Amino acid sequence: MERGPGQDVSVISWLDYDAPEANFMLDDPELNLAIATQGRAQDGAEGLRHFTHGLRATHEGERSHLTVLAHSYGSTTVGAADAGGRGLDADDVVVVGSPGLTVDRADQLHIAPERLWVGAAHGDLVSDIASDATLGADPKEAEFGAQRMYVDTEGHSGYWDDGSQSLINQGRIIAGMTPDMGPRP
Template sequence: MVAMGNPDTARHTAVLVPGTGTQLDKFTGQISRIDKLQDAAGRRTPGAGADVSVISWMDYDAPEPDLSVATRGRAEAGAQDLRDFTQGLRSAHQGDPTHLTVIGHSYGSTMAGAADAGGAGLGADDVLVVGSPGLTVERADQLHVAPSHLWVGAAKDDLVSNDFSGLTLGEDPKEPGFGAQRMYVDTAGHSGYWDEGSQSLNNQGRIIAGKTPEGPRS
């Protein structure tokens, strides 16, 4: 676990759960992503970076790029650990409760879905998934987070979202019938959601800061 900002005092806290093949030797990329997210959210809060903490959480056995990625086993095995982590953030926080967002990318969204579906859920104010192959559930209302605060971002050419959602990991969360909210994305591919200057990144920052994401720029 690595944090940008202080999660014990931040008004807005986000937990980024990465996906397939994310190991410690690739952690530099995760640090870059949480740095960008903290900056994108901080631009929308009075205290800038001091108001925001973004954490990369890797305390689960992310699947390798093999058949394990098509099963729910790794997500279900780590679900309680993620619930314990977010509940710990709540307990350790000083002052008024933080606005908590959980972000899942790729299989990390499956991990977040399994955690929020079980037990008492994640206790998140918002859950955001990008490039998701499924959240282990059939409908948004089977999660603890309110469907109005479940956000789904998917690039038009994201092969994981397009080709694997709705198969073995739950129904496709970007479909209207699922009941989630779509977040506008202007980036390409499965890993472009954090591109500098993109609306994809800006909208993630808005959600972390407790604001509604925006549509295409005019």
């Protein structure tokens, strides 16, 4: 599906869940452990499902291309949302810097595995260390079954660096196009 001039694109940031803190200086051990549990992702999952299904229900005309993009623990919330109920009803899901999607394999989500895109930057400690621990299997590994999107940035927060292939690839997916798969790590 090619998109070109004159095509409308809308971006909505959904932040209606309680993201865990990663401040190990806090005196409350429960707050420190929240980042390693699925609790907050599961708590936000139903709200996200209702939101995306609401977008579908209120849209008029031809079905639009809906891409859900998530970063870090937000991807865990997206995984929990797409694994449960009727899923997210998204055409594409993009996760970057993901510590896990609450499942062991891509085919346990409602999104087709060939429409689940995973980006992992070199030196992203969240993706490198936290994946395959307590939040689900490592989505960047081939056996997970998702599509590996090429990322040319560094660290956990560089996925949107101006001019990066990572940013271009996310834009291509949002527009319903195939991203550059680039060299495999």
